[in-house]
Amino acid sequence: MNRQIHLNINGEEKSVYIRNADTLLTALREQLGLTGAKPGCENGDCGACTVIIEGMPQKSCIMLAVEGIGKQITTIEGLNNTPIQQAFLEKWAFQCGYCTSGFIMNCHALMEKHPDAEDVVVENWLQSNICRCTSYQEIKEAIHSVLSKNS
Amino acid sequence: MDVIGKSIPRIEAEDKVTGRAKYTADFSSPGMLHAKLLTSPHAHARIVKIDTTEAKKAPGVRAIVTGQDIPIRVGPHIQGRPLLAIEKVRHHGEPVALVVADSEYQAKAACKMIKVEYEAIPMVLSAADALKVNPSLVHPNLASYSKDNKVHPEINTNVANRTKIRKGSMEDGWKQSEIIVESSFFFPQSDHAAMETRCATAEIFPNGVVEILTASQAPYDVKKLIHDHFFVPLEKVHVKVPLVGGGFGGKAAVQLELLAYIASRAVNGKKVKLANSREEDFMTSPTHIGLDAKVKMGATKTGQIMAAEITFYFIGGAYSDEGVDISKAAALNCTGPYKIDNVWCDSLCLFTNHTYATSFRGYAHIELTFPIERTIDLMAQKLQMDPIDFRLKNVIRPGDTTPSCAELTQSNIGDVFQCLNRAKALIHWEEGQKTVVENERIKVKGVSCFWKTSTSSTNASSGAVITFNKDGSINLSCGVVEIGQGTKTTLAQILAQRFKMDMGKIHVMMDVNTEVNPEHWKTVASSSTYMVGNAVLRAAEDAIQQICRLASSVLLCNPEDIDVAEGKAYLKSNPKKSLYLKDLVHGYQYQNGNAIGGQVIGRGSFIMRHLTHIDPSTGKGIPGPSWTVGAQAVEVIFDPKTYTYELKKAVSVIDLGKVLNLMGATGQVMGGMSMGLGFATREGFTYNGEGQVLDTQFRTYKMMRYGEQPEYVVEFIETPQIDGPYGARGVGEHGTIGIAPALANALSLAVEVPLNKLPLTPETIWQTKRGESNDSL
Ligand code: FES
Numbered sequence: 006m007n008r009q010i011h012l013n014i015n016g017e018e019k020s021v022y023i024r025n026a027d028t029l030l031t032a033l034r035e036q037l038g039l040t041g042a043k044p045g046c047e048n049g050d051c052g053a054c055t056v057i058i059e060g061m062p063q064k065s066c067i068m069l070a071v072e073g074i075g076k077q078i079t080t081i082e083g084l085n086n087t088p089i090q091q092a093f094l095e096k097w098a099f100q101c102g103y104c105t106s107g108f109i110m111n112c113h114a115l116m117e118k119h120p121d122a123e124d125v126v127v128e129n130w131l132q133s134n135i136c137r138c139t140s141y142q143e144i145k146e147a148i149h150s151v152l153s154k155n156s
Numbered sequence: 157m158d159v160i161g162k163s164i165p166r167i168e169a170e171d172k173v174t175g176r177a178k179y180t181a182d183f184s185s186p187g188m189l190h191a192k193l194l195t196s197p198h199a200h201a202r203i204v205k206i207d208t209t210e211a212k213k214a215p216g217v218r219a220i221v222t223g224q225d226i227p228i229r230v231g232p233h234i235q236g237r238p239l240l241a242i243e244k245v246r247h248h249g250e251p252v253a254l255v256v257a258d259s260e261y262q263a264k265a266a267c268k269m270i271k272v273e274y275e276a277i278p279m280v281l282s283a284a285d286a287l288k289v290n291p292s293l294v295h296p297n298l299a300s301y302s303k304d305n306k307v308h309p310e311i312n313t314n315v316a317n318r319t320k321i322r323k324g325s326m327e328d329g330w331k332q333s334e335i336i337v338e339s340s341f342f343f344p345q346s347d348h349a350a351m352e353t354r355c356a357t358a359e360i361f362p363n364g365v366v367e368i369l370t371a372s373q374a375p376y377d378v379k380k381l382i383h384d385h386f387f388v389p390l391e392k393v394h395v396k397v398p399l400v401g402g403g404f405g406g407k408a409a410v411q412l413e414l415l416a417y418i419a420s421r422a423v424n425g426k427k428v429k430l431a432n433s434r435e436e437d438f439m440t441s442p443t444h445i446g447l448d449a450k451v452k453m454g455a456t457k458t459g460q461i462m463a464a465e466i467t468f469y470f471i472g473g474a475y476s477d478e479g480v481d482i483s484k485a486a487a488l489n490c491t492g493p494y495k496i497d498n499v500w501c502d503s504l505c506l507f508t509n510h511t512y513a514t515s516f517r518g519y520a521h522i523e524l525t526f527p528i529e530r531t532i533d534l535m536a537q538k539l540q541m542d543p544i545d546f547r548l549k550n551v552i553r554p555g556d557t558t559p560s561c562a563e564l565t566q567s568n569i570g571d572v573f574q575c576l577n578r579a580k581a582l583i584h585w586e587e588g589q590k591t592v593v594e595n596e597r598i599k600v601k602g603v604s605c606f607w608k609t610s611t612s613s614t615n616a617s618s619g620a621v622i623t624f625n626k627d628g629s630i631n632l633s634c635g636v637v638e639i640g641q642g643t644k645t646t647l648a649q650i651l652a653q654r655f656k657m658d659m660g661k662i663h664v665m666m667d668v669n670t671e672v673n674p675e676h677w678k679t680v681a682s683s684s685t686y687m688v689g690n691a692v693l694r695a696a697e698d699a700i701q702q703i704c705r706l707a708s709s710v711l712l713c714n715p716e717d718i719d720v721a722e723g724k725a726y727l728k729s730n731p732k733k734s735l736y737l738k739d740l741v742h743g744y745q746y747q748n749g750n751a752i753g754g755q756v757i758g759r760g761s762f763i764m765r766h767l768t769h770i771d772p773s774t775g776k777g778i779p780g781p782s783w784t785v786g787a788q789a790v791e792v793i794f795d796p797k798t799y800t801y802e803l804k805k806a807v808s809v810i811d812l813g814k815v816l817n818l819m820g821a822t823g824q825v826m827g828g829m830s831m832g833l834g835f836a837t838r839e840g841f842t843y844n845g846e847g848q849v850l851d852t853q854f855r856t857y858k859m860m861r862y863g864e865q866p867e868y869v870v871e872f873i874e875t876p877q878i879d880g881p882y883g884a885r886g887v888g889e890h891g892t893i894g895i896a897p898a899l900a901n902a903l904s905l906a907v908e909v910p911l912n913k914l915p916l917t918p919e920t921i922w923q924t925k926r927g928e929s930n931d932s933l
């Protein structure tokens with residue numbers, strides 16, 4: 006049975022019709038047309054579906070839409086001209102772009118939480134995402150250019 | 157205004173960092189139905205009965221299709237693959253039934269309600285199984301399949317194809333060889349693992365038009381196959397491809413598109429989407445081929461290679477797909493970039509009860525390079541020569557011939573010698589190949605050379621059309637799919653350079669639509685820049701001629717007196733006398749209102765030339781237009797206590813002919829190296845005793861992750877390929893090719909036993925060191 010819930014996404018209150026079993030990823034993509042978050046595994050293994058919830062990166066494929074009620078949800082569509090997006094452009098940190106939204110969301114949350122994160126912290130955070138196209142060196146340069154600017 | 161060689165950012169970049177870039181699965185529409193596949197839990201079994209009665213009654217279900225409803229067999233070279241299993245299943249994950257329902261979860265639930273009764277058949281799970289006397293046959297009806305005349309399946313065996321190379325005289329070769337090495341090599345099947353899983357949508361309109369939306373590298377193949385198998389007139393099949401989330405060869409195979417068509421047909425033409433889960437993408441859709449190989453090599457005491465006898469047993473899986481052609485390409489290039497006058501090679505593609513294999517980045521070259529480059533190191537060791545010196549002594553050069561006796565020139569082979577010397581410097585070979593570092597760990601270095609040609613159809617062709625906007629800016633239409641390789645940006649650069657125009661004034665249609673874009677063979681084999689780039693240059697030439705002709709009648713001179721640059725057509729002798737392109741490209745209008753000319757439309761096309769079919773008894777023939785060559789090196793630190801190792805540095809030096817986009821090319825190579833390291837260090841399917849794939853998720857199928865990467869160093873050599881656009885060669889695959897042997901060469905030195913089996917995990921290295929069997933044949 007579908008039911009109506011309200012979600013706060015990118016600063017806007019949105020009403021969505023969902024099944025209780027729908028993941029947040031499904032709700033974002035199928036109901037709201039926010040297709041920036043991608044399914045890569047729908048099993049929590051690849052990070053392509055990453056969104057930011059209350060400041061922390063979360064894999065939207067292993068979270069139910071109903072769990073998002075009452076929380077601040079940010080998707081890639083909610084970021085506009087942020088330093089990390091600029092850095093991804095400047096450092097060629099993507100090719101096919103499929104993993105990119107997830108990586109950017111993860112990096113963005115990292116910068117906000119730990120603006121002067123050390124290598125191990127960066128590694129810990131970013132190991133939850135997979136990129137098959139780049140060598141990660143480009144992504145490393147992107148995140149580092151932003152972190153050092155901040156500190 | 158020079159844009160060639162510049163690191164022009166990819167033209168779709170902004171869409172990709174804002175989440176606005178659209179891929180196939182991102183498109184949906186109200187009322188669209190969803191299909192799901194029921195797949196086989198068995199590797200080899202007869203289908204006794206399929207009962208769909210309960211499933212048909214499940215909520216939301218609109219149709220169920222099984223193999224007997226579609227009695228056709230498909231495949232690019234041998235048509236042996238049913239879309240849904242008929243009579244028996246041949247691999248774990250093979251599609252058995254297809255359910256169409258209102259939503260995906262309903263389709264999935266109904267799949268679980270279909271009852272299938274199976275009866276086990278003896279399985280073929282290795283090359284050895286496949287080659288047994290009286291083996292279990294994966295395809296007992298092989299003789300009845302239609303096939304093209306370039307493959308040579310052996311009836312009543314599991315051999316899907318055999319390619320022979322007979323070059324020079326083996327007798328002479330062995331006679332002249334004073335030192336001989338011989339070894340076996342193995343790696344299992346693995347996966348492309350593009351982050352976007354495959355997906356296709358199909359809709360059939362009342363007027364017979366079929367519209368397919370798909371994540372494909374081969375939209376024109378999809379069109380042809382819908383026509384061939386379902387008798388839809390070609391002009392009524394429209395295939396659209398938006399951005400693709402990584403291909404690596406895996407999306408050049410046509411599979412889901414045909415199933416989506418079947419699904420739509422079953423529901424009266426309504427739009428149906430069929431999307432793979434990650435698990436299906438691993439075990440249902442085609443994978444990267446596995447290999448068992450044997451190499452025997454002979455050399456003189458002074459280090460000249462005299463003979464090579466090479467046997468490849470490709471583990472092709474349940475259906476032949478491109479596996480048969482990959483095995484052929486491996487034979488044609490079996491020696492790697494070395495001059496060897498006496499070569500014997502038998503390259504077999506075997507049917508096994510694994511997921512079927514298709515093209516994978518490097519197409520046969522990543523596969524052949526591992527056994528060859530390991531053998532080269534084994535030979536150097538036996539000769540007590542430095543592995544780089546030994547290579548330098550034998551690398552192939554202009555004037556030499558390939559195993560298939562194709563003649564090499566400076567233009568089509570480039571300069572391996574220089575690549576290797578440069579790689580040697582970049583990896584600091586002079587420090588020593590093996591040194592002990594802190595905590596008794598061992599720092600080791602390994603190298604590898606490689607070559608790669610495109611093995612395309614001998615008549616592969618591409619087209620390009622350019623039209624103009626009224627402000628004089630240009631639109632480019634072509635059939636290349638953007639899979640992340642950045643070809644469309646490179647093509648825009650090629651066009652901008654020719655028109656001496658600002659990049660911002662070039663618009664490239666990003667999506668492919670076979671209804672409007674001129675055909676491009678397929679987006680594979682690192683050949684799009686070469687093929688479409690040439691077509692684009694011709695289209696530019698065609699448009700410029702039209703512009704010059706029109707301008708000449710306004711400027712009262714000959715067309716030859718005119719050239720174009722910076723949005724103008726000008727008199728060469730007096731550039732101040734010029735006309736804006738915007739005033740020409742939609743016809744020129746005189747002050748009194750009279751108009752002449754008309755829209756300028758540039759047409760360009762390209763077709764492969766001088767490629768030949770391959771002689772079935774000797775392997776003689778010309779497989780590709782050129783070979784891109786290179787050298788790679790890897791440095792690792794190995795811990796002899798734990799058998800773990802750390803990747804420190806990876807180097808690639810590639811003869812690119814001409815660098816068209818420096819960052820673009822560098823990124824392609826670094827990404828390729830990363831993929832090569834994944835293949836070398838961890839990737840590969842494991843199977844249980846029932847032939848079931850065990851690693852169908854990223855939790856068990858391990859990939860390179862952030863922070864595990866070494867320092868990457870990439871450089872290019874530029875020996876122009878005369879017929880390439882601005883002298884360029886392809887480079888999309890090449891970073892991947894030689895990394896695994898370079899790593900294995902380094903680690904073999906560290907552990908002091910030959911490591912001839914991939915992937916190189918601490919466990920497999922330890923097993924080899926302990927003397928556990930290395931060969932499966
Ligand atoms: S799709 Fe959510 S982690 Fe992969």
Ligand code: FES
Pocket residue numbers: 098099100101102103104105135136137138139351401402640
């Ligand atoms: S850019 Fe393709 S997966 Fe990361």
